[in-house]
Amino acid sequence: MKKVAFYTLGCKVNQYETEAMLEMFEKEGYSQVDSEEFADVYVINTCTVTHMSDRKSRQYIRRMKKKNPDAIIAVVGCYSQVSPEEILDIEEVNLVMGTNERRTIVEEIKKLDASKKVSTVDDIMKVRAFEEIEISQSNGKTRAFMKIQDGCDRFCSYCIIPYARGGKVRSRSMESIIEEVKKLASNGYKEIVLTGIHVASYGKDIKDDQMTLLNVIKEINKVEEIQRIRLSSVEPVLFTDEFVSEVSKMKKVCPHYHLSLQSGCDETLKRMNRRYTIEEYKTIVDRLRENIPNVAITTDVIVGFPGETNEEFNKTYEFLRDIELSQMHIFKYSPRKGTPAATMENQIDPQMKQFRSEKLLNLSKENFNKFASKFIGEELEVLFEQNIVDNKYEGLTPNYIRVVVDSNEDIRGQILKVKIRDVKNEYVEGILV
Numbered sequence: 001m002k003k004v005a006f007y008t009l010g011c012k013v014n015q016y017e018t019e020a021m022l023e024m025f026e027k028e029g030y031s032q033v034d035s036e037e038f039a040d041v042y043v044i045n046t047c048t049v050t051h052m053s054d055r056k057s058r059q060y061i062r063r064m065k066k067k068n069p070d071a072i073i074a075v076v077g078c079y080s081q082v083s084p085e086e087i088l089d090i091e092e093v094n095l096v097m098g099t100n101e102r103r104t105i106v107e108e109i110k111k112l113d114a115s116k117k118v119s120t121v122d123d124i125m126k127v128r129a130f131e132e133i134e135i136s137q138s139n140g141k142t143r144a145f146m147k148i149q150d151g152c153d154r155f156c157s158y159c160i161i162p163y164a165r166g167g168k169v170r171s172r173s174m175e176s177i178i179e180e181v182k183k184l185a186s187n188g189y190k191e192i193v194l195t196g197i198h199v200a201s202y203g204k205d206i207k208d209d210q211m212t213l214l215n216v217i218k219e220i221n222k223v224e225e226i227q228r229i230r231l232s233s234v235e236p237v238l239f240t241d242e243f244v245s246e247v248s249k250m251k252k253v254c255p256h257y258h259l260s261l262q263s264g265c266d267e268t269l270k271r272m273n274r275r276y277t278i279e280e281y282k283t284i285v286d287r288l289r290e291n292i293p294n295v296a297i298t299t300d301v302i303v304g305f306p307g308e309t310n311e312e313f314n315k316t317y318e319f320l321r322d323i324e325l326s327q328m329h330i331f332k333y334s335p336r337k338g339t340p341a342a343t344m345e346n347q348i349d350p351q352m353k354q355f356r357s358e359k360l361l362n363l364s365k366e367n368f369n370k371f372a373s374k375f376i377g378e379e380l381e382v383l384f385e386q387n388i389v390d391n392k393y394e395g396l397t398p399n400y401i402r403v404v405v406d407s408n409e410d411i412r413g414q415i416l417k418v419k420i421r422d423v424k425n426e427y428v429e430g431i432l433v
Contacts, residue, residue: 004030005039007060010047012195012232014077016147018045020133021076021105028106035064041072041109046079048164050334054079058090065092070114076102078164082338084121093117099150099165100127124163127151128205130170136183142385142395142413144189145232146180148172148216149196154235156262157273158305158333158341161197169201171211178219185225190415191254191383192220195232214243221250227415228383228398230254233300236261236276236284248291255295256400257288262302264319265312271344272305278319285323296326296371296399301360304333304353306344313356320363326371326400327426328364330357365425372401372423379433382418384411394427402427 004025008018021043022032033039042064047053057079065073074095075087081098088096094112097105098121108120130150151166152159181192194216196202203211220229229252236259247253259281263269266277288295301320303313320328332353335342375397382403384395393411394404403418404427405411411432418430 002030003033003039004041005033005035006043007035008045012145013147014045016145019135024106038068043074046077048079048082061092072109072112081164084119088119103133124166127166130172134180143191144184145193145195148177148194149199149202152198160336160339165197169204171202171205181220181223185223191228193230200235200238221252228254233258233260236281239284244287244291254398255292258298261299264316268308268312294399298327299325300329302331302333303356304348307346324367327368330360332357369423372428375420379417379419381415383415403430405430405432
């Protein structure tokens with residue numbers, strides 16, 4: 001039996017696509033091994049959000065060929081899409097595929113040996129159809145990330161992704177989504193996480209009033225075995241009065257929304273080409289909190305964006321301190337060649353980025369502790385995902401609080417009630433009820 005190993009960088013969409021490609025290989029008789037083991041085929045699913053992502057991909061490519069000089073090295077994903085010639089020039093690489101036509105990967109590899117080099121990368125800007133690849137196996141997991149959309153037409157000034165994923169929105173058909181949900185449910189998944197490159201744009205490319213993200217959620221809500229529905233990162237403009245009112249009525253929809261912010265300063269948002277103001281963002285946060293009890297709102301923030309003055313950063317800090325989001329992911333701005341922001345004036349000093357990052361990380365810890373402390377003494381339902389050490393198990397509440405409990409039994413894959421006892425750093429401890 002031939003062996004295949006995957007190494008995946010980047011976002012949840014990449015992780016989903018890796019799972020889908022793995023199933024293709026397994027259907028052709030391959031067995032999966034760890035990426036550090038000997039394999040006949042190594043597939044590197046790349047990210048290109050930063051130049052560091054590109055470097056990690058190149059380092060891994062070279063390392064894998066040393067594991068087996070006769071192996072086929074296939075490089076796929078976003079870095080491949082934006083820089084196919086650069087990757088094909090790497091001596092160890094045999095196959096370069098972009099962010100489309102991954103369903104042909106096994107077929108392409110069958111044509112190759114370790115001496116051949118091929119690129120199948122096409123012009124992603126001309127692609128109009130959603131690429132139908134899917135997962136159906138449980139692989140011992142409890143949450144399934146499901147890709148329902150691809151492409152992005154936002155063109156934020158710091159982001160290379162529209163050039164890697166296409167500048168046209170492509171939506172998956174409702175029939176295909178529900179078919180996969182039912183397969184996943186029959187294989188033991190209890191939670192579906194809807195993901196994509198710009199999920200809020202779902203249905204924009206299809207002239208059908210029923211093809212909306214809200215209707216996707218409603219249809220998944222009808223699948224009995226699925227107990228939780230969660231959204232991945234979304235832009236705040238999705239949350240109209242109608243959307244919030246409807247999702248608040250569906251008990252399966254998790255009260256957790258990751259609303260991408262990036263900056264709490266309007267001047268900075270404008271340079272980023274983000275299409276909302278902080279006042280609009282706050283209105284949406286208030287709307288969610290007024291309609292959904294115990295809702296958790298998390299976000300992403302970039303510090304050190306070109307031209308971000310001390311005054312602009314302080315506006316961001318004060319906004320985030322006042323709005324008290326439950327958790328924040330903080331990123332130091334990294335110039336990405338090919339984006340407008342990379343050539344902007346007034347690039348920020350690395351030490352200043354570090355200072356600002358640490359200040360917001362400390363605020364995030366404070367906000368999480370304040371949010372999680374509200375639940376001490378309460379009983380929450382937790383979907384347990386993994387055994388972290390000895391008899392300790394970890395899982396998530398619907399509102400995205402990470403919970404650790406002691407159990408002498410294997411409770412992975414179960415939704416159980418837990419009484420919250422104590423708040424730690426970025427998680428809570430509890431006892432099974």
